[in-house]
Amino acid sequence: MGAYLVRRILAFIPTLLISVTLIFILTRLVPGNPVWALVGHQSVSEEKIKEVSHELGLDRPVLVQYLTWLPKALSGDFGSSIFFNRPVVAVIADRFPVTLTLAGLAMLLTLALAIPLGIFAATRQNSLVDHATSVFSTLGVSLPSFWLGFLLIILFAVTLHWFPSSGYRPLSMGIVPWLSRLVLPVIALALSQVALLVRTTRSSMLEVLGMEYVTAARAKGLSEAKVIYKHALRNAFISIITVIGLTFALSLGGSVIIENVFAIPGLGQLITTAAIRRDYPVIEGGMMYLTVISLAVNLLVDISYTLINPRVVYE
Amino acid sequence: MSESAAPARPRNSELRRVLRSRLFIAGAIIMLLIFSSAAAAPLLTRYDPVTLDTKHSLLPMSLQHPFGTDELGRDVFARVLYGARISLRVGGLSTLFTAILGVLLGLLAGYYKPVDMVVSRLVDGLMIFPGLILGIMLMAALGPAESNVILAMTILYTPRIIRVVRGSVLELKSMDFIDAARVVGAGDLRILFGHILSNAYAPLIVQVTFGFAWAILTESGMSFLGLGTPPPAPSWGNIIADGRDFIRSAPWLMLFPGASISLAVIGLNFIGDGLRDLLDPRLRNTARRIGTSVG
Numbered sequence A: 001m002g003a004y005l006v007r008r009i010l011a012f013i014p015t016l017l018i019s020v021t022l023i024f025i026l027t028r029l030v031p032g033n034p035v036w037a038l039v040g041h042q043s044v045s046e047e048k049i050k051e052v053s054h055e056l057g058l059d060r061p062v063l064v065q066y067l068t069w070l071p072k073a074l075s076g077d078f079g080s081s082i083f084f085n086r087p088v089v090a091v092i093a094d095r096f097p098v099t100l101t102l103a104g105l106a107m108l109l110t111l112a113l114a115i116p117l118g119i120f121a122a123t124r125q126n127s128l129v130d131h132a133t134s135v136f137s138t139l140g141v142s143l144p145s146f147w148l149g150f151l152l153i154i155l156f157a158v159t160l161h162w163f164p165s166s167g168y169r170p171l172s173m174g175i176v177p178w179l180s181r182l183v184l185p186v187i188a189l190a191l192s193q194v195a196l197l198v199r200t201t202r203s204s205m206l207e208v209l210g211m212e213y214v215t216a217a218r219a220k221g222l223s224e225a226k227v228i229y230k231h232a233l234r235n236a237f238i239s240i241i242t243v244i245g246l247t248f249a250l251s252l253g254g255s256v257i258i259e260n261v262f263a264i265p266g267l268g269q270l271i272t273t274a275a276i277r278r279d280y281p282v283i284e285g286g287m288m289y290l291t292v293i294s295l296a297v298n299l300l301v302d303i304s305y306t307l308i309n310p311r312v313v314y315e
Numbered sequence B: 001m002s003e004s005a006a007p008a009r010p011r012n013s014e015l016r017r018v019l020r021s022r023l024f025i026a027g028a029i030i031m032l033l034i035f036s037s038a039a040a041a042p043l044l045t046r047y048d049p050v051t052l053d054t055k056h057s058l059l060p061m062s063l064q065h066p067f068g069t070d071e072l073g074r075d076v077f078a079r080v081l082y083g084a085r086i087s088l089r090v091g092g093l094s095t096l097f098t099a100i101l102g103v104l105l106g107l108l109a110g111y112y113k114p115v116d117m118v119v120s121r122l123v124d125g126l127m128i129f130p131g132l133i134l135g136i137m138l139m140a141a142l143g144p145a146e147s148n149v150i151l152a153m154t155i156l157y158t159p160r161i162i163r164v165v166r167g168s169v170l171e172l173k174s175m176d177f178i179d180a181a182r183v184v185g186a187g188d189l190r191i192l193f194g195h196i197l198s199n200a201y202a203p204l205i206v207q208v209t210f211g212f213a214w215a216i217l218t219e220s221g222m223s224f225l226g227l228g229t230p231p232p233a234p235s236w237g238n239i240i241a242d243g244r245d246f247i248r249s250a251p252w253l254m255l256f257p258g259a260s261i262s263l264a265v266i267g268l269n270f271i272g273d274g275l276r277d278l279l280d281p282r283l284r285n286t287a288r289r290i291g292t293s294v295g
Helices: A004-029 A034-039 A046-056 A060-072 A088-123 A130-142 A145-159 A176-178 A182-207 A212-219 A224-261 A266-276 A282-307 B005-040 B078-111 B113-127 B133-141 B146-171 B176-181 B187-226 B235-246 B252-279 B281-287
Strands: none
Touching: A004 A060, A004 A282, A004 B133, A046 A282, A088 A130, A088 A224, A088 A266, A088 A282, A130 A182, A130 B176, A130 B252, A145 A224, A145 B187, A145 B235, A145 B252, A145 B281, A182 A224, A212 A224, A224 A266, A224 A282, A224 B133, A224 B146, A224 B187, A266 A282, A266 B133, A282 B133, B005 B078, B005 B252, B078 B113, B078 B146, B078 B187, B078 B252, B113 B146, B133 B146, B133 B187, B146 B187, B176 B187, B187 B235, B187 B252, B235 B252
């Protein structure tokens, strides 16, 4: 098992390197010079451009730039933000906990709703609940999350005044100000993932319930609850857990849009504004953080496979 | 509970098959409606989607302006109708390019080991970026233009098609009929495009349909962020973005474009679900709607 884990982790290194290299290539594909963004668009003298390019190391050959950039990037050093004039790491450190809170809560809500609902639908196949679940899951993946966010604002903030319409307060300012501003964004973020996970839970549960060993367990006289929760669910979980990992990655990705809808100062909002301002160090750093987290989640999913299902061969 | 899932299954799946093809028909009708109203936009409204009329700004819904007017006095009904053209064009073209590129690279990667080494690594590297992050970065690098949105979305979705096609090739290429074709002298090209592709089209077509739904959602999301189809083009995402400042005073501004996006995506998802069951019932549990939750 130990050797297997080491090998799994090693296998992620090429993927990480490719992603990091892609980040480098993409930010240097730019038709416009990042220096323009830095010193302001118009009426910049050639001298000034040369000076700033030299400061940023942009006048050196691309390969040299890459080789000096790579070790720094891998150690998390992306230089200073052009816009904020602060180290990128410090800017990201302010925003990252906010995004993790949002994505984490969305994932918890997704798990709490989708798994019971999926099991319920599978054990009552073709019942009213089952059909309603199926309609819901088609709708859930079809609504744009930002539009859903606005609908929630119109209904629960503007009309009913139940929750604030936007903004963020840290937990240190009290649990009510913190949570009340997170309720609507978390719902908007979670809906499509609930839809996805309900569908997966239901179909993997149905697949398992049709297997012979479940029939054998029933024939043995076990109670239906024991058959479902002890025997069937354990096996159904193997495909469910992939989607849980996917759900977290989707929450991180989806938070980019939701943070912009609800004016939440997280990493996603940071990256979007950095993209519009062409603040490349911040874009690189922000993407790097999200990518590493996403990789780590993938790795955890892989490992949990082997923990849940001992039949997986460590090859 | 006493009615266990297993024995009831065969009859159920017949029933489901019929229901699903009804889904396909429902989806096809929805998409036909959307396509034809986009095509007939000049017949359905006499307003121009980009002409300003500031004297009549932010009017509520009325017979004259069924969806109201925006802050610059533009008729929202006209904008949604003409916007359908943009959203369908951007989504459709990127889906088309995705399909072509994905099939080519997927076939080559599945068939030739050395190609696979490169392509699969690149696919892994591209697919690790969560959500729209890669799209945002591409748009920041390429700059705002409709063609760049199409390019960015093609780069985002092609890896998924490559994976589907590559998987089919790997499954098919060791089968007897491929060996038989080789024995009678068929070349690699003939085997790839004649024999393998013709047997792998079912999962491909399903994935491409979901890809179209994904593209419409993603285009709207990127336009909403200000990194998609550049304004004043009335893509559905842009109309919503325009309406967000008036969410209190004129909530109808974002209601209709959002409903249009949802309707188109539901239609395409219905078609995808229906096709999946009609073309290949074995796929029912394997080809899942992926990535449609991005927008």
